Amino acid sequence: MAMSSGMVLLCRLTGRSLGTALGHGRGKTLTARRWYITASAAGNNLQFKLDERTAHSSLDLFKKDTGVIYRMLGIDPSLVQDTPLRFRDWAVVLADTHIDSGRHYWEITVKRSHEFRVGVAEVLTSRDECLGTNSSSWVFAFVQRKWFAMTTGKQVPVPLVGKPDRVGLLLDYKAGRFSLVDTQKAEVVYTIKTQFRSPICPAFALWDGELLSHSGLEIPPGLQ
Numbered sequence: 001m002a003m004s005s006g007m008v009l010l011c012r013l014t015g016r017s018l019g020t021a022l023g024h025g026r027g028k029t030l031t032a033r034r035w036y037i038t039a040s041a042a043g044n045n046l047q048f049k050l051d052e053r054t055a056h057s058s059l060d061l062f063k064k065d066t067g068v069i070y071r072m073l074g075i076d077p078s079l080v081q082d083t084p085l086r087f088r089d090w091a092v093v094l095a096d097t098h099i100d101s102g103r104h105y106w107e108i109t110v111k112r113s114h115e116f117r118v119g120v121a122e123v124l125t126s127r128d129e130c131l132g133t134n135s136s137s138w139v140f141a142f143v144q145r146k147w148f149a150m151t152t153g154k155q156v157p158v159p160l161v162g163k164p165d166r167v168g169l170l171l172d173y174k175a176g177r178f179s180l181v182d183t184q185k186a187e188v189v190y191t192i193k194t195q196f197r198s199p200i201c202p203a204f205a206l207w208d209g210e211l212l213s214h215s216g217l218e219i220p221p222g223l224q
Contacts (some may be wrong), residue, residue: 046104046171047216048097048202053085054127055093059206067212068093068204070113090130091206095213098123098199104171105219106202107183110142110163113209117141117150120171120178121203131205138192139203140167140180147180149192158190170223173200186222 049065060069070091087093099120108118117131119139132139132150140158141148147158158180160167168181170188179191204211 045216045218046097046099046102046106046202048095048106048213050093050204050213051085051096052093053081053083054087056087056089056091058091059093061093062210063212065096066215067210068206069210070206070208084127087127089128092131093204093206094121094123094125095202098201099171099173100199101173103173103219105168105181105217105223107166107168107214107217108204109166109212109214111165111210111212113142113163113206113211114145115141115143115207116209116211117203117205118167118169118211119150119203120169120200123199123201125203131203137203138178138194139205140169140190147190149180149190151192151194156190160189168220169202170219181220181223186220188223 050061050068052061052065055061055068058071060071061067062069082088110116117139119131119137121131121137121139125136126134131137132141132155133153135152138151139149141150141155142163145163147160148155149158150156160180160182164182164184166183168183168186170179170181171177173196176195177191177193179188181187182189202213202215204213
């Protein structure tokens with residue numbers, strides 16, 4: 001399958017071949033949930049932190065593990081504990097709370113970043129694939145001042161102009177709906193429709209700048 005220049009940029013690696021960007025890598029998956037924190041989200045007020053054990057060595061967590069900064073050089077991979085939880089080739093980090101029911105809302109503030117992805121992924125998603133390139137992750141990607149909805153390697157343009165400092169994410173697990181929200185208007189911009197078959201968690205990829213998550217929020221009245 002030929003890749004457009006935009007897709008090449010969207011699938012930028014941290015040291016892996018272009019073939020893997022298309023989902024042709026080994027695709028290892030975690031086989032035991034015991035490797036992951038399994039604190040279920042209570043009610044609709046999802047609250048989470050980022051799980052350092054999943055973070056690629058180029059990502060540095062801050063603000064009590066609610067934010068992440070991309071470091072171009074990063075940490076020497078040999079100095080980072082190598083566990084089945086960690087993303088080894090992609091600048092990805094997962095949240096520490098899994099979701100298997102309910103409607104949930106959280107927001108993201110992004111600074112000085114030209115390329116990032118925000119979304120959800122199965123708790124046991126492959127650590128050898130990037131978010132949005134497989135069938136176990138659903139994300140909204142920002143690159144070249146444009147937004148895209150991504151899953152299974154397919155990208156759909158999203159009509160949100162520019163890069164707002166803050167966006168909202170609305171999840172309805174049972175209905176299989178994951179939406180990007182314009183926080184200024186409290187309106188859904190685009191919804192990815194799917195069927196979640198296992199626990200999922202908030203997921204993030206970042207190739208420059210920094211990202212801060214805001215969880216524990218009520219669903220805005222206009223989105224109820």
